[in-house]
Amino acid sequence: MIKIISFSPAVTKKIGAAIARQISNHSGLSQGPVFVLLEGNLGAGKTTFTLGFLQYFGIKPAAASPTFVIAKRYETRRRGKACPVVKLISTTGGERGKYNSRLKTEKLDSLTTSHQSQVTVSNIWHIDAYRLKSKKDLELIGFTEIKKQPHMVVIMEWPGNVNGMKLKNVIRVRFEHGTSASERVIIIR
Numbered sequence: 001m002i003k004i005i006s007f008s009p010a011v012t013k014k015i016g017a018a019i020a021r022q023i024s025n026h027s028g029l030s031q032g033p034v035f036v037l038l039e040g041n042l043g044a045g046k047t048t049f050t051l052g053f054l055q056y057f058g059i060k061p062a063a064a065s066p067t068f069v070i071a072k073r074y075e076t077r078r079r080g081k082a083c084p085v086v087k088l089i090s091t092t093g094g095e096r097g098k099y100n101s102r103l104k105t106e107k108l109d110s111l112t113t114s115h116q117s118q119v120t121v122s123n124i125w126h127i128d129a130y131r132l133k134s135k136k137d138l139e140l141i142g143f144t145e146i147k148k149q150p151h152m153v154v155i156m157e158w159p160g161n162v163n164g165m166k167l168k169n170v171i172r173v174r175f176e177h178g179t180s181a182s183e184r185v186i187i188i189r
């Protein structure tokens, strides 16, 4: 488990990008998707994190559409390349931040097991399950097919609404409000 305090939306985006970098080397990608399940209340930072994650792969979604959308698929624009994990952590500042940065970087690396250079992410699904009632509703977007596709990342907000998905290669990220308006506690496991 890794716990990171974010002090701004920009830092939360960088944390998203750091996780994206790690996942771009995930050995499981050659067999099927890697799932990134984002848990936390309204306004906790899930979409903000996702924007940073997408940005790492060269994706900049258009401004939030007023139309309700459950899922969007993006094609990545570049292969994973070096992402400033260390720089990211140092933005949390202070001596404590510096000390933690080494620790966090190591643990972030341990989230992935492969160093194969060939595994890449070709597509990213961003699913918002907020309005879904059970995992059956995921068939609206063909989830059974999505679950079989390699070189894919599936980022999902509100996964608790669609419990029982039986997923392999899952990374859970929990977002909690902190003690100030712009603070978020981000727990990765």
Ligand SMILES: Nc1ncnc2c1ncn2[C@@H]1O[C@H](COP(=O)(O)OP(=O)(O)OP(=O)(O)O)[C@@H](O)[C@H]1O
Pocket: 006, 007, 008, 009, 010, 012, 040, 041, 042, 043, 044, 045, 046, 047, 048, 049, 130, 157, 175, 181, 182, 183, 184
């Ligand atoms: N440290 C922070 N990290 C992320 N967002 C922050 C932070 N501090 C303040 N915010 C603000 O909190 C809000 C987070 O909104 P966001 O859409 O990312 O939440 P969400 O978890 O996706 O919510 P929802 O469940 O409604 O989809 C934004 O308005 C953002 O500017």
Ligand SMILES: [Mg+2]
Pocket: 046, 047, 048, 157
């Ligand atoms: Mg959201």
